[in-house]
Amino acid sequence: MSNSLDLLIRSGNPFISIETLDEQRALKVVQEVARNLKKPLFEWSATNGLCKTEGTTLKSATVPGGKPEQSLSFIHQNTDEDIFVFKDLGAYCRDNVVNRMMRDLMETCRTKKSTLILIDAFPLPDEIKRFTVRYELGWPTTDELSAVIKQTFIKIRQESHEEITTKLTRREMEQLVLTMRGLSCSEVERVISSAILQDNDLNVTDLPHIIEAKRTLLGSTGCLESIGVDVKPDQVGGLGKLKDWLKLRRGGFSRKAQEYGLEPPRGVLMLGVPGSGKSLCAKMVASDWNMPLLRLDPGML
Numbered sequence: 001m002s003n004s005l006d007l008l009i010r011s012g013n014p015f016i017s018i019e020t021l022d023e024q025r026a027l028k029v030v031q032e033v034a035r036n037l038k039k040p041l042f043e044w045s046a047t048n049g050l051c052k053t054e055g056t057t058l059k060s061a062t063v064p065g066g067k068p069e070q071s072l073s074f075i076h077q078n079t080d081e082d083i084f085v086f087k088d089l090g091a092y093c094r095d096n097v098v099n100r101m102m103r104d105l106m107e108t109c110r111t112k113k114s115t116l117i118l119i120d121a122f123p124l125p126d127e128i129k130r131f132t133v134r135y136e137l138g139w140p141t142t143d144e145l146s147a148v149i150k151q152t153f154i155k156i157r158q159e160s161h162e163e164i165t166t167k168l169t170r171r172e173m174e175q176l177v178l179t180m181r182g183l184s185c186s187e188v189e190r191v192i193s194s195a196i197l198q199d200n201d202l203n204v205t206d207l208p209h210i211i212e213a214k215r216t217l218l219g220s221t222g223c224l225e226s227i228g229v230d231v232k233p234d235q236v237g238g239l240g241k242l243k244d245w246l247k248l249r250r251g252g253f254s255r256k257a258q259e260y261g262l263e264p265p266r267g268v269l270m271l272g273v274p275g276s277g278k279s280l281c282a283k284m285v286a287s288d289w290n291m292p293l294l295r296l297d298p299g300m301l
Contacts, residue, residue: 004135005029005030005033005135006033006036006037008133008135009033009037009039009083009115010037012110012113013115013133014105014106014109014110014114014115014116014131015102015106015109015115015116015118015128015131015132015133016115016116016117016118016132016133016134016135017117017118017120017124017129017132017133017134017135018117018118018119018120018134018135018137019120019121019122019123019124019134020119020121020137020184021121021184022137022140022184022185022186023087023119023121024185024186025137025140025144025184025185025186026119026137027043027085027119029137030083030085030117030119031053031055031056033083034083037083039081039082039083040052040081040082040083041053041082041083041084041085042062042082042083042084042085043058043084043085043087044063044068044071044084044085044086044087044089045065045086045087045088046065046066046067046068046087046088047065048061048065049061049062049063049064049065049066049071050062050063050071050074050075050084062074067092067098068086068089068092068098069097069098069101072098072101072102072105073101075105075108075114075116076101076104076105076108079108079109079112079114080112080114081112081113081114082112082114082115083114083115083117084114084115084116084117085117085119086116086117086118086119087119087120088119088120088121089118089120090118090120090122090123090124090125090128091120093124093125093127093128094125094127099127099128102128102131103131106131117135118132139181139182139184140183140184140185140188142177142178142181142255144185145177145180145181145185145188146173146177148185148188148189148192149173149176149177149180149188149192152188152189152192152193152196153166153192153196153202156193156196156197160200162200163200164196164200164201164202165200165201165202166201166202166203167201167202167203167204168202168203168204169204170255171254172203172204174253174254174255175204175207175290176207176210178253178291179207179210179211179214179290179291179292180192180210180214182214183214183217187217190213191210191213191214191217192210194209194213195209195210195213207290211229211291211292214226214292215228215292223296223297223300224294224295224296225294225295225296225297226292226293226294226295227282227283227286227293227294227295228293229283229286229287229292229293230283230287231280231283231284231287232284232287232288233246233284233287233288235284236277236280236281236284239281242268242281243288246284246285246288246289247288249265250288250289252264252265253265253289268285270282
């Protein structure tokens, strides 16, 4: 992931846009790239101003906080092969002065081999969007999610005055990571913290609580509706072939299956008249594989 951002910077793109709600994860990627390229890194926000970073530490402000004009002017006059991260600059780019300063800065960045990386939670306005190249941060990988879960557990255990335990097997850990897919690193940290602090333990019995927490988070997205799962295979009559297939492919998402070379199940098409049990079967699949069940309404798109 960082290799492609590295390439965009070395290719001379003056403005790079990263649209994400996971700001801290985006910053880590930028910091890693700046470290590999051995380029100075500066970070701007309306609250902190323009600050140089060393590792993950912000130094005192070179330019004070407030509107971005003063920082943009400083960059125009002083930049030399630097990387600048601007947080939520898009909200200011509709201003004619800021927009003009950004466009003037493009040539300066090309000449000085500097890069402005715009990290925004919402899409950039058209006034500046056409001058940027978009970098897709993507969702966290399973390795990243696993690392967040482990780091969260260690952090809580170190800070807690009570004993914090865990009884997860490798298979159960893989199941937990798969359940977390589709959430940002910060969301995963909050969900796992809640599961641990509920009983000072992290084990397989926390999965229903974690799935419910994920349902709550996804409930605000608008396009996806999370469905409660309360149907076991033995509560559904017939459908023996489907049940046999579910049992056979239950481990298809595990790391062991990936290492063996098996592709995970691609999906099931359920077709039938209203009332024939399609939704019931969907709940059965989610229950049997211990996974969240989400419904997408095409009309919401």
